[in-house]
Structures are given as C-alpha cells and as structure tokens.
Amino acid sequence: MDNENKNLANDQMANERTFLSWIRTGIGIMVFGFVIVKFSLFVNQIPSRFFQEPDLPKNGSTIFIGIALVLTGAITILLSYFRYKQTYKLLEQGKYLYSTMMLTVITVVIFVMSIIIIAYLIMAAYPAG
Template sequence: MSPKNDQEIMNEYLSNERTLLAWLRTGIGIMVFGFVAVKFSLFLKQLPTKYLAETLPPNSNFTIYLGIGLLVAGALTILLSYLRYIHTIKLLKKGKYQYSTAMLTFITMMLFVLSISLIAYLIIAASA
C-alpha cells in the first residue's frame, strides 16, 4: 500500500468535519422535536375546556418528560459527536484510524427507546 498524499489526508479530515456537521444537524433536529413535544403539551394544558368539549387532554406529564428526554438525547448526540470528532482527529494524526459503531449504537438505542415510549403513550392516550 502506498503512502497517502496530502490530498488524501485532507479528504479524511474534511470527511470527519462533514460527519460532525451531519451529527450536529441530527442533534438539533432531535432537540427541536423534543421542544415541540413539550410546548404542545403545555399548550394543551392551557386551553380552556370549552375548546375541548368532546375530548380532555390526559393529565399525565409523560409528554413533558418525553420531550425533555428528547432534548437531552439531542444534547447528548451533539456532545458525543464532538467527542468522537476529536477522537477521530487524534487517530488520523497518528495514522491509526479505527472504525467504531459504539456512539452510533448508543444514540440509536436511546432514540429507539424514546420512540417506543412515545408510541406507547399515544396508544394509551388514544384508548383512554
């Protein structure tokens, strides 16, 4: 295998930056969804009952907690992506980059659990 030239090395660094930016967008998107969930829950609680004659919003604060969980998940995504970015830079400088799926697996599982919680809540709220 031939040694890498300057262009290939620069492409690796730029690829790492693009990956960080993609994870930042993902984290922000997760946080926005959490913020909307919390704000919508608070909005429903503030509506007078005359506007909700047939239906009553659930008294549970689960949506607020779920929204806060999504905000935390988004913040963790941003933090973990930055830490992974720094780690990858160090490995690239040493020429010893190793692919790892640990962060991706953690974030995927965290979002999966939050998604299942939201689905369960919506099913319970719809049947009540």
Template sequence: MSSDKDIHPSPLKPNDHLANERTYLAWVRTGIGIMAFGFVVVKFSLFVKQIGFVLQTKVAAPSHGYSSIIGIILVALGTLAILFAFLQYRRTESQLKTGTYKPTTLLTTLLTGVILLISILLIAYLLQSV
C-alpha cells in the first residue's frame, strides 16, 4: 500500500523556485563577467597597437596576436555559460514541479575546468611576453 507522498509529487515551494532563479542569475552574471573580460582582452590589445601607431614607435608587446583569439574564446565561453545556465534552470524548474529534483554539478565542473585551462593558457602567454 502506498501513501499519498508516493502518489503525488511534493508541491513546489516558492523558496525552491526563488533559489533556482537566484542560481540562474548568478550564472548569468558569471557569463557576463567572462564576456566582459574577453572584450577587455581584445580591446586592450588593439589599444596597445594604436598607441604605438600614434606615437610612431614600436610598443613592447608580443607580436603573436593571441590576445584577440583568447578574448574571442572568453566571449564565447561566457555565452555558453549563459546558455547552459538557462538549460539547467529549466531542467531544475521541471524537476521541482514534478518533485523529482536531483542536484547536479555538471555545469560547475565544466566551467571550472574550462576556466582553469584558459587560466593556464593565459599564464603561459604572459610568461612569453615578459
């Protein structure tokens, strides 16, 4: 014999939904921050090149041109973080409504790994330019 708890999913509590929204908005802020950092990386590289042109001197900057690539990758990573955050938000919302919520760390693990990899690449890039 099953109880009422087994038949009906637990009702969605406002606090659960609000916590899900706060988590989503935190991920959106993280994505925007990553995108802004990528934008700054690209624009700073262009700024250094333009200063050298205006001053008609050779500015001591690495000539590899990796900063544009790194900046674009960071903007793309920020965009992907926001997209995955939205998908996770919708998945969690659905699970909360059906009473089948199961926490996951996939998004956190994935973003941490990618940011760690980009950090290592940035450190290597900066060491070459010193």
C-alpha cells in the first residue's frame, strides 16, 4: 500500500469514527427525550395522595419537550449520515473542505431545547398562583 492510499484509508476511517460518534450523540438525545416523556407519564399516573402538595402539575409540556428531543436525535442521525457520505465523496476526490454547518445547527437546536427545559423546570418549581 503506497503512502497516498494509506493516508486516504486513515482519512476514511476517521470519517467513519466521526459518523459513529454522531450516531451515539443522536441516540443519547433520543434516549433523553424518551426518559422525559416516560417520566411525565409516570408522574401523571401517581395518585396525588403520595405528595404533600395536592396541586401536582399535570400539563403535557414535558411530552412535547420529550418528543422534540427524540425528533432532534433522529434528525441528528439522519444529518450525520448525509455528512458522512458527503465527506466520503470529497475525500475520494481529494477535495475535502472542513465545514461546521451541521455542528452549528445541532448546537443551536440543543441549546434552545435546554433553555426550554430550564424554563419548564423553573415554572414547575414556582407555579403561578
């Protein structure tokens, strides 16, 4: 194997490792969303007599937050696949250009979801009224 083929093979394997890392990230986001939804359903089924406060919040906001996180994880996986294929082709052609677009979009989406979760937790901790 000549040096050029060896470098290309190393680049392709690094591309694959990056893809697999994005897959794990997407799965982690999805699992977090799933846990939020299941916990919300669990809390809504517990009788209020187990709690000191009779007014346990019963809104469905957490279900929407959880579903949005699962959707974000699924989109992360899909985008990572397209990025992997694009990088593979560019490496084969010797024209690879570094891009942070996917990283930026996913960072912004996860940051916004985090702010929504923080706002929900604050509202749940200090209910109006």
